[in-house]
Amino acid sequence: MSAQHTPGPWVAHRDAHGLIVSAGSFCVARLGDGYAENATLIASAPELLAACIAYLADRKEAGCTADSAAVKAMRAAIAKATVGAA
Numbered sequence: 001m002s003a004q005h006t007p008g009p010w011v012a013h014r015d016a017h018g019l020i021v022s023a024g025s026f027c028v029a030r031l032g033d034g035y036a037e038n039a040t041l042i043a044s045a046p047e048l049l050a051a052c053i054a055y056l057a058d059r060k061e062a063g064c065t066a067d068s069a070a071v072k073a074m075r076a077a078i079a080k081a082t083v084g085a086a
Contacts, residue, residue, distance in 0.1 A: 004082075008046030012039035049081050 006023045013020055019039040021029040031039050052074045059071070067075075 005046065005049075008050075010043040010046055012036070012043040045081070049078065052078055 006026055006028055008023060010021050010023050010028055013022070017030070018033050019031040019035055020027055021031070021039050021042045029039070029042050031042075056071070056074060056078070
């Protein structure tokens with residue numbers, strides 16, 4: 001499973017027009033003032049996705065087969081984030 005999103009790291013910062021989430025010089029998202037928490041969450045998305053994928057790979061390597069509610073939620077989040085990924 002490979003993500004087809006703009007590679008991270010993404011950072012949230014402010015410019016003259018409001019909040020921006022960017023990856024280098026590429027603008028990933030532009031938000032209005034008052035959405036700093038959303039900008040921070042968006043900026044962390046690539047790392048959160050990578051952490052979930054790595055955790056599930058570690059579980060598989062360790063032979064864990066039981067799926068808790070948290071693991072099911074991770075699988076669903078990964079699927080949502082990687083829709084259309086090969």
